[in-house]
Amino acid sequence: MTSTPARRTTARAIADDLRHQIRTGVLKPGDVLPTSRELADRFGVTPKTVGAGIDILKSEGLVIGEQGGRRRVRSGRPIVWNLTRFERGTRRDSAAGDDWSTAIRDAGREPAQHVTVHVGPADDQVASWLQVAPGSEVVQRVRLRTVDSQPYQLSTSSFPMRIAEGTPLLEERDVSMPGGILASIGHPQLRVRDEITIRMPNPEESERLDLPPGTPVAEHVRIGYGESGPVRAMVTIAPGDRHRLVYELEV
Structure with missing residues (x-):
């Protein structure tokens, strides 16, 4: 046999x-x-x-x-990022921190934001979001957001120079004001539009966010609109192992 x-x-x-x-x-x-x-x-x-x-x-x-x-x-403590409440209605911004930082503290965690500011021409994508001509001068505030000293988000906010010039948006520090900076300088966001893409990170994102191999990210794009058009385009890269994205919608 x-x-x-x-x-x-x-x-x-x-x-x-x-x-x-x-x-x-x-x-x-x-x-x-x-x-x-x-x-x-x-x-x-x-x-x-x-x-x-x-x-x-x-x-x-x-x-x-x-x-x-x-x-x-791999271990980690994901944060719940409620995008329905984020920056909506009665914002929780204060001199002690913006809406995002306040939500993290409310969850019993310790937030921090490390800010760099860049001034330069808008590429085609940013120009499309802000409804300006490609090459127009824009201000970009890049924030590395950490929770309990670990990188959690990489967020880049782009503003037309006509809105940012002469305002705290050009200051290279973690700036927060009651009601949000845009409202404080006379350009409040009246509505927003979100786009979310799930993808693999590029090398720079992997390095800055300290991502283990094989970790996908959510790319969250939020366009903020004022009375006469877009006032901000914010792109946030959020590691998939550190976030749970939540939306609450009336139906």
């Missing part, structure tokens, strides 16, 4: 087994994975096959590598 050969354990099978352990809580967020040698002995394969299996989990964003060769189950 011919015996059936034993099924060879593959990198995919190793990834499936470890993924199941992560999803069922056997391996918890922050846990260090067994070493390659330990996993090789457990599955009866070479360390190279184990490495290929773990690479699959890294590409899925479930596992991250650390210095010293350790691999750890």
